Amino acid sequence: MALHVAHKRRLAIGLVATVTVAVALSCNVMPAHATTLEDLQQVQESSQAYDEANGRVTDLQQQISDNQARIDALEAQLPEQREKASDSIRTLYKMHRARRDSSS
Numbered sequence: 761m762a763l764h765v766a767h768k769r770r771l772a773i774g775l776v777a778t779v780t781v782a783v784a785l786s787c788n789v790m791p792a793h794a795t796t797l798e799d800l801q802q803v804q805e806s807s808q809a810y811d812e813a814n815g816r817v818t819d820l821q822q823q824i825s826d827n828q829a830r831i832d833a834l835e836a837q838l839p840e841q842r843e844k845a846s847d848s849i850r851t852l853y854k855m856h857r858a859r860r861d862s863s864s
Contacts, residue, residue, distance in 0.1 A: 778820045795827070 774820065774824055778817055778824065
């Protein structure tokens with residue numbers, strides 16, 4: 761259960777970081793006016809960095825979605841696995857008790 765909570769906490773932190781980067785990048789977008797070749801190169805580099813950051817944001821969002829799908833799948837298996845574990849513990853207890861009773 762603690763692993764599940766830690767997983768969700770990491771997922772939430774990643775989501776907050778992704779949203780923060782996305783908001784920061786979208787707020788700083790302004791039309792660029794190049795007056796020199798050096799300015800034009802800087803604008804191109806900035807544009808490329810922006811595109812790469814947007815790509816990373818998209819990748820992170822996909823990773824978050826994939827992780828959430830995996831978490832949901834594992835959570836769906838929990839009731840059945842808990843029931844199996846309970847049955848095994850019950851059977852083990854009965855076997856132990858029967859062995860103890862037969863040796864007395």
